[in-house]
Amino acid sequence: MQVDLKDWLMRSFTEPRAVARELMALNLPNETRFQAMVLVVVMSAILGTLAQMVFTVITKLDLGELTSPLMVVGLQASLLLYGAFAMSFVGQRAGGSGSYSDALLLLTWIEFVLMIGQVIQVVLMVFFPISATIMSLLLVGLMFYLLVQFTMELHGFTNPLAVAVGVILTFLGSALIAGIVLVSTGLVQMPAAPMPS
Template structure:
């Protein structure tokens, strides 16, 4: 794809995520390229996060902030979380009668992450120029993420009910959050809570 086509695909994704997913699937990208797309999204996001931490350092004693201030740790956590999200998108969708597969879920999630990297860059610029509006950009990014994940999950699995996909997504987030917190606790990376 040339840059102009990528720009058109971004616009199509915002207008009609299902059509954008069909275009991406039509490219028939090999699995290695899908993993590279995810790797590119994580790398760019980590670079922007590191730059953000250099410009706006975390407060001393913020355990999670200090943990994620190590770029390699942040990159691996992001990569693992996004890959796990693609797996959940596949498995949960299949449990409810969907027809999607992991390679296409990875493609959808990787593309969504690349779009969010663009918003992350805009948020960083706004933090420098108009700090108050950076929070608004964060809310827009969260809303866009939810919109794209729900729309692409529907398209991936052939679902027709948006409310059911939203409920499935929220339920999956709770289960995934619980599992990740158990893993974090087992590895000893959760911050200590003072009594």
């Protein structure tokens, strides 16, 4: 199958399920899928750091020390690896048949699409700083839309509403578990309750 990134990128907005189907049909080796994930995550981290620098210069706001790109890479890679697990595991429990490797490939593509959105965001930020917030909201909406569509294609589901609810519940459940783990391991401290006067 001929790979046309521009065509896939454009059709991710209009035919996301077809794009997901074509991506999975490539049957890429697991090593290649992992390398693609690392490449996209590194590029996204660099772009995110650049966006933070541009926003600071334009708005004159002191956002504190820049987040280390290496830390961003580690965090995003961990989220993609876990997200692929959740996407495949929860879907399989609901009767789907998608694999972990395909889930990782689809999430990597979503990250790539969002990265292109970040490029547009940085460009717009130079001329219209207020657009940064609007663009961020649009990217979140795009991520949710693609996640629902790709999950449907991955597992062969046909009800977008049920998948959307499943995505939201999985996200909330994952956030709750992550919070419990972070607090229990001492990585995050709970605020102390105020003493009665």
